[in-house]
Each structure stands twice: as C-alpha cells, then as structure tokens.
Amino acid sequence: MITRHACASNCQPIAIAEIPALPLEDFRAELAGQISSGCQLSALFAQPCSAQAVRLFAVTSETTTSTLRLLASDVPDRYPALTPSCPAAHWFEREIAEQWGVRPEGHPWLKPIRFHPSYRDGRDAWDRRPGRAIAPCVTDYFQVEGEEVHEVAVGPVHAGVIEPGHFRFQCLGENVFHLEIELGYQHRGIERRLVGGPDRRTIHYMETLAGDTTIGHATACCQAVEALAGREASLRAQALRAVALELERLANHTGDLGALAVDVGFLPTSAYCGRLRGDFLNTSAVLCGSRFGRGLVQPGGVAFDVDPSRCADMQRRVEVTFRDVAGAVELLWHSPSAMARYDGTGTVPRAVCDQLALVGLAARACGVDRDVRRDFPAGFYRFAQVPVSTWHTGDVFARAYVRWLEIQRSARFVSEQLRALPHGELRRGLGPLRPDSLVVSLVEGWRGEICHVALTGSDGRFAHYKVVDPSFRNWIGLALALRNEQISDFPVCNKSFNLSYCGHDL
C-alpha cells in the first residue's frame, strides 16, 4: 500500500521527510477522503520549496483516534483550488495566495485576507505591480442588486473600544441578505518574523499575537518547542499552565456574558460581569504579576511558582468570583426580555458548521462534541479532564449558554488542580531542537482550537511557523450567522462570537 500521509499525535514531532509529497490530484483525493471519513482540516499552509514551487501542507485531525494526519504536495504558481471539494480550505487558500503569490484557480472568492505584499519576490496572485501600495480592504465586495437594496459599511474604526475591521452588509430595510467581513488592519508580520527562531522575541510574539489569549498561544508554542527539544516541562509546570489557561477562559467567558447583556440593554449582568472578569484577571496577576498571564509560560516550564498560601489565595478568589458570576448570570437566564433577543438569533446551521469546520465554543454551540482538551490531550489535560460542554441550537443563546457551562467546569477544574498541585521543578533547560522536523501543537484556547505547526531546518531553527488562531476559522461563521437577521442584531451576534482581529491578522 502506498503511504499517502504521515500520522502523529498532538505535540509528537516527526521527520519532515516522512510526509510524502503527493501529486496534487492524489493530495486532493486524500484530503477529501479524510474529511468525508470524519477528519477535520486543522491547518493548510505553504512553504516555498524551490524557485518554481511551494509545498502545501495539510493537517487534519480525527477526534475518535486522537490522530493528526499530515499530507503534502508541491504546486507551481497556479493550481486547481481545493476549496470546491473541501470548503473548509477557503480561507487557508486565500492566505496561501496572498503570502506566496500562488493562485488557486477556481477558488470561488479569491481575495486577499490581510492586504500585504507577497512574500515571494515577483510573484503575486492578483498580478499587482511590485512596490505599489496595497490599500487595506479596498477590494471587490459581494453585492446584491435591487431597487431598495442598500449597503451598510462599518469600520475600520468602530464605536467601542475594539480592534479594527471592516464589515459590509447587503440589506433590504432592516434585513441582512449578506455580510462580508474584511480584515487585515492589525497585520504586524508576526509569522514571517518567527522564522529563524526560537529567539528572545519568540515568546513575546506568542503572548501578543492575540493578547487576550496570551496563555493559549504561549502554551501552544512552548509545547511545540519542548516536543522538538525532546524534553517535557515538569508536571507541576504543566498543571500551572492548565490553571492559567482555564483562568483565561473564565475571565473571557465572564466578560463576554457581560458584553452580551449590555448589547440587549440588560445592565445588571453587564455591570457585575465587567467587574468579575477583572477579578479572574487579578487571580492570574496573583500567579504571575500580569492580569493577562504575561511572563508565566516559558519554554521548558513556567516562571512563577505558588506556595500554599498563594495557592489558597487563588482558590479563594476563584470560588468567591465564581459564586458572584453564578448570581449575575442567573439573572440573565431569567430575564425574558434578554432571552427573547438571544433565542433563535444568529443561528449557524449544524451542516454549515461542519462543512466550514468551525471550531471551539462556536462549534460546540452547534452541538459539535469536540474539544482539544479531551480529544487531543497534551500537557496536563492527559491527567485531568474537563468535561466537554455543548448545546444544540447554534444561536446566540447557545453561544452564551456554552460559555456558562464552560465557566462552571473551568472553575471546578482550577479549584481541583490548585488543591493538589503535583511536585516538580519549575523550568527545565531545553537543548537544541530536532532538525528537519515538524510538530503540530493543539491547545483549546477560550475561543477554540489553537493550532501551531513548527518546521525546523537542518540547523534546528524554525524554517517555517504556522499559527492558526480559532478566529481565523470562525469569522466566516459570524458572517453566515447574520444571514436573514436584522442588522440591529449584529452587535449581539458579533459579541456571541467575540473573535480576535489581531489573532486573525497576525
């Protein structure tokens, strides 16, 4: 039998040479076959491999066996797009086109996603002149025609304290036919600067590529580096990372429930949750001095330990804060005027969710029973489990309710882990990284699946580094949730996803 892919588990490094480079048609058939048998596309990216070609790498993940499959194919400047047979590839192929000047022919909506020049000199997927300024979000938009159809454009600068993005609505009266989301304003060129690392900036790029997911991305990177160095962090360090990751989830979920309340004008819950979010952040600050967990997660372990009194302080804070969150959120569920705005609003059909491979709580709110912490356990989640929370309605209510279910489970997890932290050294020195290797590191961040893929060269440095933030996967979910909704429900739909602009733009 011909090997068509390589297999690995989460954070298991393999030699790049083990991944067979298939002819494109075999690659396409293999990818389609895997997806139809229940795998999900976790990453699709390209790396230049010669003057004329780039190598496509696909990573698929299969929950039932906790297996990651890797396949590759070399493609020239133009190739028949994968998206028509694999819709989940749509955003990845736009990214590949923009980064490497490779044109996936037949892609249904091939536009830039970040608005930067191609990384390969002289090659541009849209034949734009080299050196010409690229204006962000100046591009074609899908337009609905008709006498009373109108277009609403919002952003990049929004009304709240929020990151920039551009939203284009096609409306008939209040009704939204279609929403198109264009991003790229936050593009800081991070992925490109990771090549040649790890170096003194690497961990700080991870902490700031989506600042509200500091622990999630820093953990994903450190697990990848540790796997390539062949040395795990101690159990104690892994447990503290898990505690910090759940605190990050608690803070963000709590803040989001408050924000969802403010968008329907229900002020009690919003006022309390705004404060309580800060109390979870302050618990992270007790651990490491930073409300966002900056400086905690380091390659080889963590930078801060907890003695019994600090541990008790953190436990007490989580318990007290959780109790107040429960009180604040109960009000919301018992407020018919708030529930009327959430129920049946912004519904993502399950079939759409599956086809586009949405991730994280947005997918679990469509009934998808998938969570990296259980399905691809790495780090401390191999030893301590968090039950997976799902709801089946796919609407704003479901995304709010799954947050509340996850808050309950994360709070319990944090309390349990702090009660019995394993022993171990805080941080271990790491040797050189395995050369010519690839590792996939998955972490269930508070928004969903974080996927990092690190490839080393013969010198053991990063030859390529791919970051897939959950927002990269889920922005299309928000766009589709708006179909046939009222434009006035956009804020509440948007908050129910609360996606990252910078995590997408990198």
Place this chain on the structure above:
Amino acid sequence: MFPILAERIRQRHRTISFPAGDPPKIPDRLRGLPVIDAAKCIAGCRRCVEVCPPDAISISDRGPRMDLGRCLFCGECVPACPEDVIAFTQDYRLASRTREGLTVGGKALQLAEALDAKARRLFGRSLHLRQVSAGGCNACEADINVLSTVVFDLSRFGIQIVASPRHADGLIITGPVTENMRLALQKTYEATPFPKLVIAVGACAISGGVFAGHPEQHHGAGSVVPVDLYVPGCPPHPLTILDGMLRLLGRIEADGEKSS
C-alpha cells in the same frame, strides 16, 4: 424585579476610592517601575542588553538605562544580571508627558505633569476620548475598557470613552500603528475637533513594542500624531492608565498626593 434587587445588594458596592483613601491593592508580583543600582553594574557586561526582547536597555557610562517606552516589563533582565542591578518594584505610576521622560537609569522617571491652566479649564472636568486600536493585541484595549467598569468608574472623573471622534476631545491610541491602520488613525485624528489631546497607551503605541523594526508598522502613535501622554506597559495595569490620565488633568499632584 425582586431577584434583581436582591442580587444587586449581594454584589455590593465595588468602586475603589482611588485616588483618595488607602493606596490601591497591587498584586505583589506586579512588575512596575524598575530601579537600577548602577553602582553594582560590571563594566563590559551586557547580559541585560542581550536578553531584552525589544532592545529597551542600553549601557551608558553611568550604568544601564531603560527606556520604559520600549520595555515589556517581562523581567527577563532581572535573572540575566549576575549582580542584581535591576529590580522591578510594585510602583504602578509610570506615565510621562514626554518620550525622554520615560528613561530611567542615571535619572528618575519624569512623571506626567498637569496640562496648563487653560487646557485644564477645558478638559479638567469633562474629557471625552475616542479609542483607536492601531495594531493593538487587545490587552491594552481590554484594560482601557476595564476603566469603564464599576471598579474604576472612569465617569466619576468626567472622563468618557465616546463612539465618534467628532464627539471627542482627544484620542487614546493603542498598538504600534500598523501600515494598514495608519490612514484610518490619521483620518480619525483629523476628524477630532481642536483643541485635542492624544494619549498613547502601551509599549506598542509608544515605540512599536515587541514589533519594533517590522516593516508592517510605524513604531507607535508619535509617528502619525503628536502625543501628550505616554503610558508604558505591556499592557499597563488599569491603575497606571488612570493615574496617568488624572495626572494629566491635574487631579493627582506630582508628589503623588491627591489634589481636590
């Protein structure tokens, strides 16, 4: 109605008294104002310089100098130094009116001075700000947002974040100013009526932060608009931002005492 009232009582009054009353509670591990004991610095040793991710440290003839406008407050320089020259204190007061004022080592941090009397008459009791994130990672943004919660209750100082630059007395800017946000920032500034203030929050907005040197960004707000107040940190603690704004408005005096 009754459960709402009962919950309201249970959630209690939560607004901190800052700047009046007892000093605010600061986490003991917070990395605030660094102090430099230059006498202990070994000539020729550059370990702190070598480990600093955003190149915030330089060595002068009077020992290490730290540019808090670049500093990420990551603390990597502390264990790197064999002589314990650098230590981070819990002092959260960091904002300055000038870029040069943010340098420590051989000189003290120059804390923000109040606006002149005329500007204070205009803004001292009512300051409306429009926030622009220009490549910010959502950490600075989040801790600006937190100032509007019941804990800090920014509006008790007459300060509000507003939805349009047309309604604003100034901008509060985060992020290194990405190439893709440069024009939008410029237009937002132009849309804000004169006289106006600009507050740059976080290492990115002051210097580009960890992204300094990337061609995709412009090394902070100062490259596009004039800046009146710099608030260092990555991200700054909410109290650091609030303290800076209140100093600017002359509501906290230079010696740290509250003025009426």
